[in-house]
Amino acid sequence: MSKSNNVYKDAFNRCLRLLDESRSLPSEPELGMLLGVSRTTVRSILSRMEETGLIAWNKRNKTVLRAPRSEDFFPEEETDSLAEIIERSFMRRLLAEGAEAGMQINELELAREIGVGTTSVREFLIRFSRFGLIEKRRNSHWVLKGFTRAFALELTEIREMFELRSAAAFAALPQDSAVWVDLDRLEVEHRRLANEIATRFNEFSELDERFHRLIHRASHNRFIVDFYDVIAMIFHYHYQWNKAQERQRNEVAVQEHLAYIAALKSRDPAKVDIACRKHLKSARQTLLSSIPEGRQAQLA
Amino acid sequence: MSKSNNVYKDAFNRCLRLLDESRSLPSEPELGMLLGVSRTTVRSILSRMEETGLIAWNKRNKTVLRAPRSEDFFPEEETDSLAEIIERSFMRRLLAEGAEAGMQINELELAREIGVGTTSVREFLIRFSRFGLIEKRRNSHWVLKGFTRAFALELTEIREMFELRSAAAFAALPQDSAVWVDLDRLEVEHRRLANEIATRFNEFSELDERFHRLIHRASHNRFIVDFYDVIAMIFHYHYQWNKAQERQRNEVAVQEHLAYIAALKSRDPAKVDIACRKHLKSARQTLLSSIPEGRQAQLA
């Protein structure tokens, strides 16, 4: 099978949405920019759009002939990259069933189960190893360390260290720095979400990530910025997994964020420290409370 | 070529050294333990030792017939794993010639140059990416971020944060913890090295790593412990690369370590903090001074 053309399919779907908005499409390089793909892929997309009667394509002229219908889209599941597919399968195994610490991970078995080649699974595991949940035995299998209470504590310890430092750096940024505009924009979004929390509480996790990434970036330290990937990954699956009191939790968090934003805007280090600490404390509590009792015992 | 038998060759060489010490060899499982390889590999080793007349092997009896000669050993270069070979080649390129930030890294070219398959290079780059020196463009090439002054500063910032915390945790460890014995042992080694610094100064880097890893382990945090891999890697190549005033630098560092050890043994948090800060400061200076002027400019 060698390589799926998910990049093409995903870009095609995104391009279909562009069609609605105008009578004709821009130049090939411009489309490539817009979709984040190469011209080669853009041309494949245009070819198919011509074939299916969506556009008339003659050199620079790309006239839209009709609005896209649902049949025009490629199925969502065909637009995922292999890495995403593997990650999902792996995380399902890791979180859902009894994935005990110490259990060994078999590349071949995983590959067969997911229906992909071993190389892709190997590469995924190598990339995944930086999250601290698995470990390799040289020339041999991987060992699962488990999503335990210990893991959550170690993760939050680093997170707190990094975020306190980043928040302090943020507050010290000059008044004319672009981040203050970004922060204002995020504040508006937070306010809007706070007002409609009853219906939109599930949109919080995405906003949460953007907010914290903005703060971490102020550290100007690649290790701190990169570490947020670990946190984001854990929180992403944690949100999917643990829906208990989601609305209430998010409501509290939004308010904490608003207080945190106000503190940052005051540029008073002491206030920032207090607001940051408060939010981090409740974030830690939320994460810890979501770890099933059974897993706490596996620590040994 | 599929897979080199470097594991076997390396274990064989190490096994030859064991031969000197006794009249006969232990059981197969025991040998496997000793050499860190499976019984399958042990049996291959024993087979060859029998063939070359080094031992007489009959079931449980493995009698040493003669002392190993230099021809019995496999050449050193055949005992390296592919990953080690790739890392060395890559680091040579990165440090030696003008490896400028922003430069793109080509998997295929690297693989051809080193004479290995692309898969191994890909896997190496993925593993290597956690050191923060390279970054992947999705579906495209890797980008070199360069061993710049900015990199060194970001690295040392985290290092200092982590080590101060670990050192404090270390000092707070109970008196009966095993680490105090390890620390005593390291102190003795430091004293010995200090006395013979004129001739043995190049042995410091190995001792340095063991000392700092011991301290970091006291954090009981996998992210802190794992981060030392980044530091160790950089220092490893830094030592190879920059030999200026090596003796003097190491002499100073040994003394700082001894003061640091004394502070830890005092278990006084304030003293630990001072000694740790002092050492970290000079370590940072050493690293920064080794970065060529040309590279500082590439920061932009």
Add this chain to the structure above:
DNA sequence: AAAATGTTTTTTCACGATAAAAGACATTAC
């Protein structure tokens, strides 16, 4: 001549295949 399109080359991504190494099972020795 700058920017687009058309064409060709190169690189990345993913697979199946194969030897090395690990691991499991069966048998023998103490």
Add this chain to the structure above:
DNA sequence: GTAATGTCTTTTATCGTGAAAAAACATTTT
């Protein structure tokens, strides 16, 4: 009956291969 040896099976490490996607080069259009 425990622990070793002997044998067989499975898994890991690595390569070559081929399609997808990117990138480079050549040609046309405005």
